[in-house]
Amino acid sequence: xxxxxxxxxxxxxxxxxxxxxxxxxxxxxxxxxxxxxxxxxxxxxxxxxxxxxxxxxxxxxxxxxxxxxxxxxxxxxxxxxxxxxxxxxxxxxxxxxxxxxx
Numbered sequence: 001x002x003x004x005x006x007x008x009x010x011x012x013x014x015x016x017x018x019x020x021x022x023x024x025x026x027x028x029x030x031x032x033x034x035x036x037x038x039x040x041x042x043x044x045x046x047x048x049x050x051x052x053x054x055x056x057x058x059x060x061x062x063x064x065x066x067x068x069x070x071x072x073x074x075x076x077x078x079x080x081x082x083x084x085x086x087x088x089x090x091x092x093x094x095x096x097x098x099x100x101x102x
Contacts (some may be wrong), residue, residue, distance in 0.1 A: 009069070013062065020058050 023054070
């Protein structure tokens with residue numbers, strides 16, 4: 001089951017990264033349509049900063065998602081372990097009640 005969740009997690013990351021790359025490419029645009037050289041340089045410089053900011057935001061979101069996924073897995077594992085311990089505790093009480101064990 002863990003292999004299935006990892007596979008779907010990787011598919012999600014691939015989809016998200018391809019979508020974000022298309023989003024970023026939309027910001028770059030074609031700068032050859034402008035006539036003024038200064039305006040062109042300023043425009044491409046601000047677009048470059050925007051692309052960097054978007055990349056940083058995407059990186060932070062991906063890292064936060066990975067952290068949340070790992071945290072969720074840890075909590076789920078702890079919950080399953082607690083249920084397992086409770087199951088064995090109940091069996092001991094049941095054996096004592098039935099007189100099978102003192």
